[in-house]
Amino acid sequence: MEPIGDPQDVAEREGPTFLASGGELGRLIAGYDWAATSLGPTEVWPAHLRTTVGLLLRSPVPIVTLWGEDGIMIYNDAYSVFAGGRHPRLLGSKVREGWPEVADFNDNVMKVGLAGGTLAYRDQELTLHRHGRPEQVWMNLDYSPIPGEDGQPAGVIAIVVETTGKVRAEAELRVTAGALAELNAELEQRVEERTRERDRMWRLSTDVMLVADFNARIEAVNPAWTALLGWGEGELLGQDFLALIHPDDLAATLREVGNLSSGRTTLRFENRYRQKDGTYRWLSWTAVPDERFIHAVGRDIQAEKEAAEALRRAEEALRQSQKMEAVGQLTGGIAHDFNNLLTGITGSLELLRSRLAQGRLTDLDRYITTAHGAAGRAAALTHRLLAFARRQTLDPKPTNVNRLISGMEELIRRTVGPEITVEVVGSAGLWTVLVDPNQLESALLNLCINARDAMPDGGRITIETANKWLDDRAGHERDLPPGQYLSLCVTDTGTGMTPEVIGRAFDPFFTTKPIGQGTGLGLSMIYGFVRQSGGQVRIYSELGQGTTMCLYLPRHHGAEELADHAAALASAPRAERGETVLVVDDEPTVRMLVTEVLEDLGYTAIEAADGTAGLRVLRSDARIDLLVTDVGLPGGMNGRQLADAARELRPGLRILFITGYAENATVGHGLLEPGMHVLTKPFAMEALTTRIRDLIEDGA
Template identity: 70%
Template sequence: MGLASLEEARRYGIADFFEPTDRPTVLEEVLPAVRETGFWEGDLAFRNFATGAAIPVHYTVFPFRDAQGAVSGYGTVTRDLTERRRQESFRDALIAFGDRLQACRDTAEMAAAGAEIMARTLDLDRAGYGTVDAALEHIEVERDWTAPGVASLAGRHRFDDYGEVRAGLERGREVVIPDVTADPRTAGNPGPLLGIGVRALINVPVMEHGRIVAVFFLHDRNVRDWRPDKLAFVRDVAERTRAAIERTRAEASRRESEEQFRVFAQAMPNHVWAADAGGELYWFNEQVYAFSGTSPGDLDRMGWTAIVHPDDVEAAGRAWAASLASGAHYETEFRIRRADGVHRWFLVRAEPIRGPDGAVVRWIGTNTDMEDSKQATAQLERLNEGLEQQVEERTRDRDRMWRLSTDVMLVARFDATIVAVNPAWTALFGWGETELVGRSFMDLVHPDDAGSTAAAAGDLSAGSVIPRFENRYRHKDGSYRWLSWTAVPDEDFIHAVGRDVTSEKEAAQALARTEEALRQSQKMEAVGQLTGGLAHDFNNLLTGISGSLELLQTRMAQGRLTDLDRYINAAQGASKRAAALTHRLLAFSRRQTLDPKPTDVNALVHGMEELVRRTVGPSVHIEVVGAAGLWPALVDPPQLENALLNLCINARDAMPDGGRITIETANKWLDDRAARDRDLPPGQYLSLCVTDTGTGMTPDVIAKAFDPFFTTKPLGQGTGLGLSMIYGFARQSGGQVRIYSEVGQGTTMCIYLPRHYGDAEGAEGLPDLASAPRAEQGETVLIVDDEPSIRMLVTEVLEDLGYTAIEAADASSGLKVLQSDVRIDLLVTDVGLPGGMNGRQMADAGRVNRPGLKVLFITGYAENAAVGNGHLEPGMAVLTKPFVMEALASRIKELIAAP
């Protein structure tokens, strides 16, 4: 009502509560009727004093009377008609929309009519329809309906320019926003929407076959309350529009399809005809009339029987009636009279065309001339009569071949059951036919060949032909003979012929043994050269070490302390060269102890670039191509540096007149085929490749390049360990090395290393014993090593740094200390120890009573497997001999301080 109180309401007359247009009715019709009849019922417009709005109301008015029966007042029972009027307006709009759709000429008019009906019914400023792309990024508005003074949005628009106004559309949900300045989907940037006069909006998706193809949009300049009944009305109009558009498109597609069929049928060389659901023929293409000499209309309904041979009409009619009754495919043969009176045989087929409900609506048929085929069949039948005798003769020839062949012949089922064998089986293997037929041929196959034989049988069952396959079959005396098979399958059986190749196999094996003996002889010769060279190198190194120590002792006894650095440096240099030589030997054998770390290979190559340039000399140009975003590798950096330097030296030696070396890194994702070619598991790798422009390698040299002791250099200029060392290091690191080369063009050597999933470590600086960290009070280290000099040196270093050192010469002694109550902060142990227990076993036993025991393994031989092949438990580390004392001190402090 909009009045503040009852007192305020009493200041108005009864007519004031109605709209001005209804007040005369109230005063002149309603109230007199109530006074006279005591009742009035009807619809009037109620006036809201607060808003001035007219509200449709259904009134029931009755009088109040005093004691004398006179009317003293009026009472009413009211019912708000707003909702009913709204629903009536929606219903009327849908009826009007249906009428509009009947008059629309195309789908664009249908969409525009739907938009206009929605806008006018809901009193909106703008409504439209637009198609969307597959990615739901743009909407193309052809035209829209707008209220006076409102601009059209015809054209192409990006959804993202207007906020989240498409969220959920692809799943068939409407986007409903009462106020773009308050809704979280658009409130962040409502300017673009407000700029086109949109304060409230609805976007309704139009779906076809589960995919959004278009959008209805409704806009208003004011905040709107999108009530559920309004949304239901919008959905109803959108769905009716979509259905009408789809029907129109389907009808257009049908007409287009029928026209295409007509053109196609007229263009076909065959006869084409059509019949209705009841089987009455009503259409023929031009080829039928041209062939039969008839005119359109002559063959309709049952007229077609006039051109069918009289002897074939009845059978053709029966077959046609059966297909009409069952709805099944129609196929028969009969003769059709040509315009010159000659009859020719035709293959006649027809297929039913069914409607949406599955019922047959028409038939499409074809007649295919098969006269020539019929004649050929008759001629073939005549030929077959003569062929039977030829087949009998050939069968006799085949049987003679079956009996007389020295090759074994076999017929078997696909489950390996033998069906037939020729007599050669008895001659070659001693088995009789009755002993073989019904038995599985797999029972006779050598156990080592069973898997490959079963696989070959599987290929045959799949239809493959096996042109050559070798396996061993058991003789009745228990021996085995080699057979080379040729096998072909048919629908039911395997047919196979096997030739005895035992003699050839034995000869080939003898030749292989001879070649292997020769290769071993060549290897032993190379080993002799290698050991002689190693003895010579080690004698030189030992002479440098022992001589330097002897002179050091003499000068100290003489009190001449000024020149001691010369002898110390000489001894240290010789020891480092000896260590490098042993590492090369261990790398070649793939038994070295590696210290893999997450490594940035690009940074490693960059750090080696200057050294490589100095090593290869000025006549060789170095080019480095580092891949951007190169993955890290888990690898021993010094060993990788050594491998890179060796590859560059080999490349330099292949270019005696100079050339170019390219060092390149790359990420590689190896699929099954690429990984199989490189003898690696599939996955992610990085490659380090060195390419030269040198002499290249022949295939024979490539095949032997990684063999131990193989070298193409003159005697005395190479041990043949370089590439073997690189190969061993790469394989031990989980990677591979491959050679790609052409003679005269150059060579590429590639190291493949597995990708490390993590960050690479930064470069470590060289430790300095003078600045090595000092021990904390009471920190104790147990040293276990069977070499007294090593125990002495390690103990001296530890005591100088403030540690308490305990020594043990073997694993049993060390274990007794570990099982005592003595404080042990760290165990430093060699891996190879005497007494039947190695260092790893001792450390594991010690951790039974000391679970948190920290362990540093020091190793100088092929003990990587004993250490754990890189699989160390937390609190364990490895240091490779020989090592500098500064590195030992830093590693000890690092392990003790670690949590």
């Protein structure tokens, strides 16, 4: 509940709200110096004056209030059009001074109205100066007293309907008495109907208007309820308006009613009301409370909601179209690069076969080297594609980035060449990050190569690390949640980038290098890897001023894992008697290669072509010391599911995934359980033997 303070403070907080949605006059009234009038500032206006002004501002009919003995004028937008050139100086003026040419007429109006009487004029002829010259006009005028808090008239309210056009038309049509009589009857009927409807301002509104108590009991509604929602007045009076609210909007509506009961004003609150036909319609409410009731006006926003939904669907269709365009770019680039690589592989193998058939055994190593190099480039391209798509299998470890850079510094210096000066600025006390160190090394080397290529005449590369605390603003600027991050930045003194190049730098196959010197996947690979690791990449560059590429990686609260390379042996030890490995892969060639490696090491190998067959072996009494399985398996059970089933049957079983493609979800969103490891295809046989040896020994 809002604290109760000084009435003056409450008035200052609530005062302007009754002017909401009041159009131009609402803004003029809010800015007017009422302290110079007998009314005083708006903050001290009585409730009946604020309610009257709030309602007349929303009326499409010209309405003016003449307040107090002097008849201080307050009116709405429609009346400002009627006033012509006298607007806006009429606002806040005394009615006698505002319309001096009809001062006697208005004196009588004020006398009768303040005495509690009403006046009604039809086709009243007056001469007014509205545009700097006298005009003869005719009007329907209805004057009624406005009761104050003590029940006595505090002012007069006037509804003004100009009938000048009608009166002049009648004069022109008098030449035909029958036509004149018929026209008069019709016009009088229309004027009378309009007058009856507009006697109270809410009857004139196309917005639904509602008076209800704080228990949601409906006390009064205007005719717009019937026109807009189909409900008649008799069906609504005394009913609970919460019964008409959409179930999904009920909780928010109850909170808003609670706010109103605490004295707060509602502005632009949206909910759905049930129509008589059972459908729902969106309304936007403005509501003000008094001591007993809620006074609310609801505007129909159904069309706006439907337009917003149509726009959302159009944007979704545009995003889908952009995705398809990106797929087209990817497939075109993949086809181009892989066709080149396959040509090198197949051509070398054909020449190798031809030379063997001819008995020419010289230079065979050249063809083998060529085929092997092309295969390696194809594997690198695949890894970059998976990194871009964020679908590569990561092996994250707690990593000290300063130590990683130190281990790579000599390689980086040799790679960029003697014309480039490399400077490393490592922050002391650098936080640990959870990241795949091999991917981070690849990303850092790639950034340094890009920096080298941006400085053809030499220059300086600065590699810098730092701890970063990102607050809400800094996180929003980098599209990251606030928190602690490590930054790894590579800065060059090269040519820089234009805003257009920065905007496309992470697009697949986009490159500014000459044809044949870049695939356009380097930065997209880095972007995919960093985003998959929970971080972000940002480019800071100006043309001719160099470029800074910053990787932001979330802090990991844990110690660095140091690899023990001292235990690595020059050759793999033989298996102990009976040690057995289960190999599950749907590709016979892969099973054959892995099996031969295992047999060479003295292990017993059991083969299975799919997850179902592998599960049968696991359920048997056969000894299994290691499970080697592909991730993508046919038959409805993938490699991760097989591994989970194996752990249920044989707790602690060591598992090696061999895969060329794996969704993150399949291998645990990049986080593997203890005893689970990944080897990415294609792999060298030496890497396979080393990994098998490490896993078997670790599980012994």
